Amino acid sequence: MIKSYIVDSTYDKMRLDRWLRNKIGNIPQSLIEKSLRSGKIKINKKKVKSSFKVKTNDKIDIFNFNFKEKLVQEKKKFNPSTEIIKSNEDLIIDNNENFIVLNKSAGISVQGGTKSRKNLIDIFTKSKIFQGSKPFSVHRLDKDTSGVFIMAKNRETAQLLTSLFRLRKVHKTYLAICNGELEKNSGEWIDELIRYDNGKKIIEKAKTIFKVLDKNSNSSLVEMKPITGRKHQLRKQLFNIGHSIYGDKKYRSSSSTKGINKELMLHSYQIRFMIDKKKYTYKALLPNYFKNLLKVKRLSFVNSK
Structure with missing residues (x-):
């Protein structure tokens, strides 16, 4: 079964992941990433990334996939902690008004789109640390690599830190x-x-x-x-x-x-x-x-x- 949509001008140049949430509902980023990578979501018959910006009259096909049913399955699989994964290696190194610094354990992904059900973005989205805000990933760290990892608490800091990484000033x-x-x-x-x-x-x-x-x-x-x-x-x-x-x-x-x-x-x-x-x-x-x-x-x- 294929569910097809045509993008109207209201959503022109919107990121695909944002379009999906606007059109279908509050879908976790991890579920969107998995669907794109497996080819269950395509634009104009092509696989794209979640950051792809849709254009007016683009055709979006969702193949044999029930988001609501899948979302229920994902929630049964993984119920993230309200604070942080309970491990003596998942330590908060610093927590200030603009960003949080962690000692990330090996085996935990930074964000969705991998086979691991544990990822920091999902965990901290429901954390009291980010009440009134949300975590922003500003750099990469492989799932199996441990150590220092930073998440911004607001868009302005995220943009600043991302720029510092891009300019090699970190x-x-x-x-x-x-x-x-x-x-x-x-x-x-x-x-x-x-x-x-x-x-x-x-x-x-x-x-x-x-x-x-x-x-x-x-x-x-x-x-x-x-x-x-x-x-x-x-x-x-x-x-x-x-x-x-x-x-x-x-x-x-x-x-x-x-x-x-x-x-x-x-x-x-x-x-x-x-x-x-x-x-x-x-x-x-x-x-x-x-x-x-x-x-x-x-x-x-x-x-x-």
Whole structure:
């Protein structure tokens, strides 16, 4: 069964996700993203993203999909906490009038559109912290990556922080435990990373400054400061030099899963930026599984000031 709509001039240049909510009802972003990715919603017979801006006379097809029924199923699957996921690793680092800073646990998505039912946007939308407002995501952090993550509390701050990220005025530091002993103790990785978008090959330049904090013949603890912000940049770059991150099931040299760590050993350790001449620096404590593997691999990390 296909339900088809023609966009009238009232909604011209409106984002698709907003059009869906205006036309059909209050649909969670995660459900919209899943439907678009699976091709159950198309515009002019093409798959598009939720940010796509509809135009007058566009034809929107919804394929064999009952939003109301699906929404009931989603609610049964996931009932987010009214405060925050109960875990000693999900700590609030800072909570001010404009943004909140978290130490995100691995396994939790930033927003909808992934296979995970847990995502920070849904959780904090119902939180008392955001009463009278809503959370705005201003940057990315992979579901399996832990560490510092920021959400804005209002549109103005969201736009400001997004601009800072885009202009590379937000400085991030990551820590990773990877396979083998890196030859160089410091330097730069400059790569042309390949990704595909709807079958189209895209080549993106990526740059990262790195420093080996400790190493042995078996493993290395690496500090990384990405200059660019490509998808899976650090994971791809370490894989490209033959030192994939422990726990990385996508970028690894062997197809075998034997001995693969359950958790990805990549942690967003620090973030720095400046607003109105005021400096902000936030650090996220290492998760226990990360510290445990450091001991197993006989690697040392000194918590810098």
